[in-house]
Amino acid sequence: MSKFLDISQLVKTFPTPKGPLTVVRDFDLGVKKGEFITLIGHSGCGKSTVLSMVAGLSDITAGGIILAGKEVTGAGPDRGVVFQAPCLLPWFTAFENVMLGINQVYYTASKLERRQIAEYYLSLVGLADSMHKRPGELSQGMRQRCGIARAFALSPKMLLLDEPFGMLDSLTKFELQDVLLDLWQRDQKTALMVTHDVDEALYLSDRVIMMTDGPEATVGDILEVNFERPRTRKQLLEDPEYYRLREYLLHFLNERSHHRPGKAGQQALAHAHA
Amino acid sequence: MAFLELNNVCKSFDGHNVLSNVNLSIADGEFVAIVGYSGQGKTTLISMIAGLTTPDSGEVRLEGNIVAGPGPDRGLVFQNYSLLPWLTVYENIALAVDQVFADWTAEKRRAHVDKYITMVKLSHAKDRLPKQLSGGMRQRVSVARTLAINPRILLLDEPLGALDALTRATMQDEIANIWQTERKTVVLITNSVDEALLLADRIIPLTIGPGATLGEAVPVRLERPRNRTALNHDPEFKRLRALVTNQLLGFNAARKTSITKKLIRPELLPEDLDLPRVNRPPRRLGEEKNETLSVA
Numbered sequence: 001m002s003k004f005l006d007i008s009q010l011v012k013t014f015p016t017p018k019g020p021l022t023v024v025r026d027f028d029l030g031v032k033k034g035e036f037i038t039l040i041g042h043s044g045c046g047k048s049t050v051l052s053m054v055a056g057l058s059d060i061t062a063g064g065i066i067l068a069g070k071e072v073t074g075a076g077p078d079r080g081v082v083f084q085a086p087c088l089l090p091w092f093t094a095f096e097n098v099m100l101g102i103n104q105v106y107y108t109a110s111k112l113e114r115r116q117i118a119e120y121y122l123s124l125v126g127l128a129d130s131m132h133k134r135p136g137e138l139s140q141g142m143r144q145r146c147g148i149a150r151a152f153a154l155s156p157k158m159l160l161l162d163e164p165f166g167m168l169d170s171l172t173k174f175e176l177q178d179v180l181l182d183l184w185q186r187d188q189k190t191a192l193m194v195t196h197d198v199d200e201a202l203y204l205s206d207r208v209i210m211m212t213d214g215p216e217a218t219v220g221d222i223l224e225v226n227f228e229r230p231r232t233r234k235q236l237l238e239d240p241e242y243y244r245l246r247e248y249l250l251h252f253l254n255e256r257s258h259h260r261p262g263k264a265g266q267q268a269l270a271h272a273h274a
Numbered sequence: 275m276a277f278l279e280l281n282n283v284c285k286s287f288d289g290h291n292v293l294s295n296v297n298l299s300i301a302d303g304e305f306v307a308i309v310g311y312s313g314q315g316k317t318t319l320i321s322m323i324a325g326l327t328t329p330d331s332g333e334v335r336l337e338g339n340i341v342a343g344p345g346p347d348r349g350l351v352f353q354n355y356s357l358l359p360w361l362t363v364y365e366n367i368a369l370a371v372d373q374v375f376a377d378w379t380a381e382k383r384r385a386h387v388d389k390y391i392t393m394v395k396l397s398h399a400k401d402r403l404p405k406q407l408s409g410g411m412r413q414r415v416s417v418a419r420t421l422a423i424n425p426r427i428l429l430l431d432e433p434l435g436a437l438d439a440l441t442r443a444t445m446q447d448e449i450a451n452i453w454q455t456e457r458k459t460v461v462l463i464t465n466s467v468d469e470a471l472l473l474a475d476r477i478i479p480l481t482i483g484p485g486a487t488l489g490e491a492v493p494v495r496l497e498r499p500r501n502r503t504a505l506n507h508d509p510e511f512k513r514l515r516a517l518v519t520n521q522l523l524g525f526n527a528a529r530k531t532s533i534t535k536k537l538i539r540p541e542l543l544p545e546d547l548d549l550p551r552v553n554r555p556p557r558r559l560g561e562e563k564n565e566t567l568s569v570a
Binding site: 113116 | 435439506507512519523526535540552555557
């Protein structure tokens with residue numbers, strides 16, 4: 001199957017007073033259409049750097065990113081980004097925040113249809129009764145729900161999620177993971193998410209990409225997660241396979257993430273997941 | 275007689291029933307974790323034990339005496355650390371020690387402060403101001419300050435909620451170690467099932483409001499010291515983790531009210547904003563398929 005998103009030999013270098021610092025080096029990843037991929041690694045390893053290069057928010061030093069046959073050269077509404085902080089405009093209501101992008105991307109549509117799209121996604125994320133409130137009147141979890149609705153409403157080719165639930169308490173996180181999974185399944189989106197939460201990665205993804213520690217971070221290992229969908233948390237918690245995979249990821253983060261695989265190791269990985 | 279006892283405690287704010295009929299009995303030296311969702315009254319509960327607020331009805335008893343106000347027999351650690359920004363690490367802790375142990379000699383008080391700074395591994399930073407410390411270090415100061423006044427009971431209100439995952443794990447291990455050596459009675463408020471399983475003798479879920487109350491307690495009989503990696507293999511750990519998580523998810527599922535609302539999703543295709551704006555009707559999903567066919 002052809003790659004919907006193709007990241008090849010990606011390099012990111014930042015200038016520092018002590019000379020250039022290579023944060024990410026030779027990062028390769030192919031994502032199929034409709035796949036849910038998570039990037040997992042320690043804080044500061046460069047996961048978010050990779051994501052923001054795909055989003056077009058950060059310049060690519062070397063290598064390339066191709067999305068749906070088109071090279072990524074800058075940001076655009078074909079990639080919906082959900083950030084850790086929802087970044088809503090505080091003087092707009094939740095509805096108006098979502099409408100902002102809709103009015104641009106669907107400018108040829110009637111006002112009624114544009115409003116219908118906003119209402120549709122805000123209702124699906126659970127804000128049917130609060131869509132006309134301003135961010136200040138919403139809880140952190142509800143603001144993030146709005147951030148998710150805003151991203152899906154533009155029918156992006158790809159969803160990019162940068163630790164979207166990192167600021168939420170663990171129980172609110174559970175709810176929002178279900179909201180996200182539901183929408184992802186409904187709209188059959190391709191998703192790339194950054195997280196350092198092992199349980200979150202296993203619950204959501206088809207494949208987990210484990211990144212080595214920076215500088216010069218790269219793909220350290222890839223785990224296929226084959227639990228049947230739709231998944232329920234209850235079913236996963238009872239599955240012995242879940243704990244085996246969980247341990248595999250924890251072991252990588254605790255022990256193996258500190259070593260960059262050699263050229264041969266990288267080629268073997270690329271081959272196994274081609 | 276229980277060490278700490280809550281009998282039919284109820285609390286409302288502005289007509290909102292936050293907690294109702296909370297009953298709790300904690301033995302001396304026990305580590306109890308109360309797990310629940312945000313905004314359901316966890317902090318209200320611990321504030322009543324601390325004596326910072328009083329129940330509308332019911333009573334809180336510590337060693338048989340009714341709690342009527344705050345006191346140094348209960349040490350409280352907040353999520354936001356609550357350190358005085360103009361005082362150093364040493365001075366923040368000394369402030370509490372000088373109040374509570376005013377009859378000690380200056381020398382004894384100084385040695386006492388140093389002992390607790392060493393316990394939380396901050397000797398190298400004792401002359402720094404809070405703003406010169408990381409989140410984890412600030413919370414260690416807060417823990418040291420609370421332990422140094424030698425309270426009868428430690429009340430931890432989501433103490434690690436604001437920390438990143440790695441720092442959080444380190445701090446959990448430190449709390450476990452300190453509890454092993456000091457053997458204080460502890461009430462920990464948390465929203466993390468894993469944290470509760472790692473630290474507590476007993477986990478009590480808090481149901482969802484209005485009128486939240488404590489659910490059925492789950493005893494945690496995992497051997498100590500508990501090791502995060504080893505626990506992952508432990509069938510009992512997995513059983514408890516699933517049990518408590520499902521219990522909490524169940525509370526939430528019961529809360530959900532389904533709404534019936536007619537939703538319309540127009541099958542519009544997004545316009546390419548890199549191209550000049552056009553004046554034509556929007557493209558729809560069905561039309562795109564036709565286009566693809568004609569190309570093929």
